[in-house]
Amino acid sequence: MNYFQLFNLPAKFDLDLTELGSRYLKLQKQFHPDQHSSGSERDKLLAVQQTANINDAYHSLKQPLMRAEHLLALRGLKISHEQRSFTDPLFLMQQMELREQLAEIDQSADPDAVIDTIERQLQQQKKQLLQQLATALDSETAEQDQQAADLIRKLKFFFKLQQELELIEQQLQD
């Protein structure tokens, strides 16, 4: 299913999220099961399936990583879920350093400050990678698409680190 087509939006990474949101609500208002509560059983079921599709499409396009993956899938490039080894030693080194920093948070004198520092670092890295991803996807060449797939894999690491950081922050608060 082409999610961009569903919302009648151009299949581009650079997406107008406000526009996406309002189109989403427009479709929801038309298809939501609440609008079909007096319909026949089959039509009610169709309403549930259709809204489920709309929700899934919206959810996927809203988030940059999933949007990029969907865009690549439409171009015939599926990102496998299995871990592919990275040939970028610099990236791996950086990941290891960040992991070490995470592990040492609870031993630090001022954990909040450390969390803030790591958080800023992660945000900055993510921003950079996302910009590179946007450029790669825009060029629409097979080579750049491969590059985009690599960037997505890297970004996944950062999103995962961010989740772990949030978990550590939670544990400190509780």
Next chain:
Amino acid sequence: MLLQIAEPGQSAAPHQHKLAAGIDLGTTNSLVATVRSGEAKTLINSQGRDMLPSVVRYTADSVVVGDAAMASAVNDAENTIVSVKRLMGKGYNETLALKDKVPYQLIDQQGLVAINTVQGVKNPVEVSAEILATLANTASETLGGELNGVVITVPAYFDDAQRQATKDAAKLAGLNVMRLLNEPTAAALAYGLDSGQEGVIAVYDLGGGTFDISILRLRRGVFEVLATGGDSALGGDDFDHAIVSYLQQHTGEAELSHQAMRQYLTTARSIKEQLTDSDTVNFSLPVAGSQFSGALSKTEFEQLVAPLVKKTIRACRQVLRDAGLTSDEIVKVVMVGGSTRVPLVRTEVATFFATEPLTSIDPDKVVAIGAAIQANVLVGNKADGDTLLLDVIPLSLGLETMGGLTEKIIPRNTVIPVARAQEFTTFKDGQTAMALHVVQGERELVEDCRSLARFELRGIPPMPAGGAHIRVTFQVDADGLLSVTAQEKSTGVQANIQVKPSYGLSDDQVATMLKGSMQYARQDMQLRLLREQQVEAERVLEAVSQALKTDAALLSAQELTTIKQALTNLAEVKQGDDTAAIKAAIEHTNTLTDDFAARRMDQSIRSALTGHNVDEV
């Protein structure tokens, strides 16, 4: 057919006003409300009250519900079921902690919890059905006719088994459930429509036995739940039990008989309620032939319940995190549930959200009022495309994988309806069946999650190991209820699914209960099934005719003729009393129009998004 949305001013037919009600099936009290002359109001029962105590008493030959049952809660504690909501959708083993706290006898009914009464074994679904039937009766009498449909509220934090149990209870009471609506969402609807509130709000709902905290974004008629959390076993009842422990310490009565327990609970509740307005309450309890007198101060009470209130605040913090918000982004906090009358609750909530909570609508009635508003829309009395409720699932749904670990298929706070698929393969040559275990919860280990159901996929075509690709689809509908389908991909073979709900009644059990129910003599049952099929036939006829009127152009001449023939046939069969024939004619029509429905859907999506100004939304 789908997409029968009338443009403003071209309503399909001048509809007669239909009777619909919203029901708040609470732990302590239940209410029914309806919209009349444009205003949602709770309905007064024959006792002159709108609050019906959620209490059912069984005698040898009768069932008493409400105030009259409550009056016997002390004298006949063993047959008077109070707070049955806490038992809904629970396995017997899960209720062991309650065993000493309730004065009636909990028993194990094939793994499910049930209650031993003088009238025999009753399960929570049957007890709840009595409460629902009583409320529906009040509504029918007030409105002067059978209800066309109801909306029943459930705690947002209710899991699949608890929701299914609630729906089964409604079925048993003979009600047409248009929607299970989350209690905080219902409250937001009542407040939102009332005040035209915009922005992000929190709904803090502390009832008799359940606690919900929901964060919603309100804008132009759209109620979007951003995150929900809570505890489906924390409420005012626990405040009462905390007081009971205190009373026991002071009277020195360590062991309480069923009757004494009920008396302590009644005293505790009364103390709690009085402490809302006074600083100290005197109490008196019988101890070994004499009376024990004492007093409980507000400060002491607050010390007793502070850990419980703290637990709710912790859940508030978590739900804000889930929504990705901070407390200063919340513009309003709506208070729901009788337990929010406790002053400590109000001050703690006010402090956490740094805003004075809203209590302008009676916290005991606001949920029923919201449910009535939604019931009125769903039954079709209000051609109102303007309100849209977007709710979420409260707990992640997943499957058991190797080593007793859970794999999440649909994470919590995902907007519903939702469908997600997962692929599996066979691990043995010629394997034709596969077992799946569905769980709900956030923990890593299956044993820490709620077991929902075990599925057995059968009829997988025999292939070498790893050859079959079975796509299992989880679908959660707008009621928050899960259904599962499976298909083998390479052959297209639909695998049969046999569902064994872990903590719920099977369809067969519900059917048996329906047949055995006092409310349906066998003949009534037959008539009811016939009537149901006739109503469905009417809906199909109406929907397809309407679709032909607007979109016949999407069909070939041949298709059009076949469909018209099917309609004529259906209309004819509908007049008769052959339930099976009507059902078959409906299915025939549906099959013939499946493609048509899909084409109309595509066309409708295209037209919805073109030629319209975005600002309209």
